Amino acid sequence: MAPISLAKLPEAFIWPERDRPAFAAGQPLNEPVIDLAGFLAGNEASTQLAAELVSSACRKHGFFQVINHGVDTELTYAALHHMDEFFRQPQHEKKKVRGFSDGHSHRFASKLPWKETLSFPFHASDPTLVLDHFQAAMGHHSFSSG
Numbered sequence: 001m002a003p004i005s006l007a008k009l010p011e012a013f014i015w016p017e018r019d020r021p022a023f024a025a026g027q028p029l030n031e032p033v034i035d036l037a038g039f040l041a042g043n044e045a046s047t048q049l050a051a052e053l054v055s056s057a058c059r060k061h062g063f064f065q066v067i068n069h070g071v072d073t074e075l076t077y078a079a080l081h082h083m084d085e086f087f088r089q090p091q092h093e094k095k096k097v098r099g100f101s102d103g104h105s106h107r108f109a110s111k112l113p114w115k116e117t118l119s120f121p122f123h124a125s126d127p128t129l130v131l132d133h134f135q136a137a138m139g140h141h142s143f144s145s146g
């Protein structure tokens with residue numbers, strides 16, 4: 001991954017050197033990898049192992065990578081595209097959507113956190129729920145379905 005130039009970041013996001021995490025750039029992350037193939041096949045031992053690995057990863061790392069999850073690659077790419085489309089919107093547009101958070105930036109006195117989140121309900125019985133939510137909140141900036 002190419003290094004991020006601090007010159008391209010808005011000043012509000014550049015934290016003083018003393019407040020930055022002690023992380024050596026280029027150091028491997030070694031995130032836990034959870035293989036769900038056995039779980040999806042109904043194998044009890046694989047299911048138990050996957051559950052233990054998820055539990056351990058959440059306690060030790062706070063995140064993990066999932067492989068062999070059965071989610072269609074095209075659907076994954078479409079979701080990433082729509083996510084990028086949303087997060088590239090101006091802040092005032094994103095704030096129209098219930099479930100958007102800019103990392104609770106009001107809690108920070110000087111520099112902003114490097115995160116934004118979006119949470120929304122989804123129900124398989126109503127596949128248009130998410131699209132309807134965005135179109136109602138953002139109007140002319142509505143997104144295509146995917």
